[in-house]
Structures are given as structure tokens and as C-alpha cells.
Amino acid sequence: MPDWEKHGIRIVRAGELDGNTPQTPGMTRAAAITHATAGASKLWAGTVVVDPDAKTGAHHHGELETVLYIVRGRARFRWGDQLEFVEEAGPGDFIFVPPYAPHQEINANPDEPVEAVVVRSGQEPVVVNLDIVSPEQASQSVSPIPFHPRNG
Numbered sequence: 001m002p003d004w005e006k007h008g009i010r011i012v013r014a015g016e017l018d019g020n021t022p023q024t025p026g027m028t029r030a031a032a033i034t035h036a037t038a039g040a041s042k043l044w045a046g047t048v049v050v051d052p053d054a055k056t057g058a059h060h061h062g063e064l065e066t067v068l069y070i071v072r073g074r075a076r077f078r079w080g081d082q083l084e085f086v087e088e089a090g091p092g093d094f095i096f097v098p099p100y101a102p103h104q105e106i107n108a109n110p111d112e113p114v115e116a117v118v119v120r121s122g123q124e125p126v127v128v129n130l131d132i133v134s135p136e137q138a139s140q141s142v143s144p145i146p147f148h149p150r151n152g
Contacts, residue, residue, distance in 0.1 A: 007039070010033075010037070010038040010039065012032045012033060012037050012038060016032075016037070017030035017031060017032050017046065017047060018030060018031040018032075018034070018036075018037065018046075019031075021046065021125045022125050022126075022127035023127070024056050024057050024059045024127055024129055025056060025057040025129075026050060026051070026054045026055050026056035026057060026105070027048055027049065027050045027051075027054070027056045027105060028048065028049045029046055029047070029048050029118070029125075029127075030046050030047050030048075031044065031045075031046040031125065032045050032046045032047065033045035033046070034123065035123055040123065041123065042121070042122070042123070043119060043120065043121065043122075043123075044064075044119070044120040044122060044123055044124075044125060045117065045118065045119045045120070046117075046118050047115065047116065047117060047118065048068070048105075048114075048115075048116050048118050049113050049114065049115050049116075050073070050075065050105050050106075050107045050113060050114040051107065051113055052107055052109060052110050052111055052112055052113055053107055053109070053110040054106075054107050055104065055105075055106045055107075055134065056104050056105045056106070057104070057129050057130070058078075058083060058102055058103065058104045058129070058130040058131075058132035058134065059102070059103065059104075059127055059128055059129045059130055060099075060100050060101055060102050060103065060128050060130065061097065061099070061120060061126045061127060061128070062099065062100065062124075062126035062128060063099045063100070063122070063126075064099060064120045064121050064122045064124070064126055065096070065097070065098060065099060065120065065121040066096070066097040066118060066119070066120050066121075067094060067095065067096055067097075067118070067119045067120075068089075068094070068095040068097070068116045068117065068118050069093075069094050069095075069116060069117040069119075070089050070090055070091050070092065070093045070094075070095070070114065070115075070116050071091060071115045071116055071117060072091060072112065072113070072114065072115040073090070073091070073107060073108075073109055073112050073113055073114035073115060074088060074089075074090050074107070074108040074109045074114065075088065075089050075090075075095075075105055075106070075107065075108065075114045075116065076088045076105075076106040076107075076108040077089065077095060077103060077104070077105060077106070078103065078104040078106065078134050078135075079097075079101055079102060079103040079104070080102065081102060081132075082132065083102065083103070083104055083132055083134045083135065084135075088108055102130055102132060104132075104134050106134075
């Protein structure tokens with residue numbers, strides 16, 4: 001008979017989340033359900049916060065499937081090889097991110113953070129940051145042609 005006291009339900013309290021997990025610029029991830037915290041072997045779950053008016057770097061999560069549930073705020077997601085597709089999600093919406101899908105999270109609201117719950121299909125906290133410039137970043141980084149004065 002299983003020892004349900006030791007191997008039953010585990011509660012990870014809000015103050016016990018672990019920020020020592022791979023990060024992407026523009027967002028903060030914290031792990032809640034992992035092998036270390038709860039004995040999980042097939043799932044990883046945690047939280048993510050995207051600051052007001054912030055844009056994350058492009059990234060993917062390898063072979064993992066990812067589900068996000070928006071708790072607060074308005075999130076804009078870009079995805080595709082050049083981040084050419086876009087859609088928004090708000091409180092109560094679920095988002096599915098398939099394996100290897102290049103994507104970026106953008107806080108669509110300049111006044112409040114986006115807070116979401118994240119669940120992944122594996123224990124490894126895979127985050128592969130990519131060098132893709134989103135359309136928003138490209139329009140902000142247009143640099144002027146340098147001026148070189150003539151020598152006399």
C-alpha cells in the first residue's frame with residue numbers, strides 16, 4: 001500500500017517558488033512544481049511575469065509543449081520564424097505553445113504586469129533564447145546613416 005502521507009498531494013506555497021530557473025530577457029519565471037519541490041516526473045509548472053510595456057526576447061522550449069493561463073493583464077504573443085504571426089490573450093485565456101515554436105511575449109498594457117501560470121510537458125526547464133528581431137523591435141532600432149564630415 002502506498003505511503004500517501006509522503007507520496008500524496010504536495011502543496012508548494014506562494015513564497016516557496018524557485019527563481020533559479022532559465023530566464024529570458026523581459027520576463028521573470030519561477031518554478032513551482034518540479035521534481036525537487038513536489039516529486040513530479042513528467043510536468044513542470046510555475047509562474048511568469050512580464051513587466052508593464054515589456055517585450056521578451058525571442059525563444060523556444062525545445063521538444064517541450066507549454067501551456068500558459070493568463071491570470072492578469074493583456075499578453076500579445078508573436079511567433080513564427082520571423083515572429084510574423086501575432087495574437088493577444090487576456091485573463092482566463094489559455095495559450096498552447098508547441099515544441100520548437102519560436103515565440104515572444106509582449107505586455108500589451110503599459111500600466112500593469114502580465115501574470116500567468118505556465119505548465120510544461122517535461123522536467124527540464126528548456127529555454128533556448130533566439131537572435132530574432134521582432135517587428136516592434138525592428139521599427140525601434142532603425143539607426144540613422146552615420147555622418148562623416150569631409151576633411152578639408
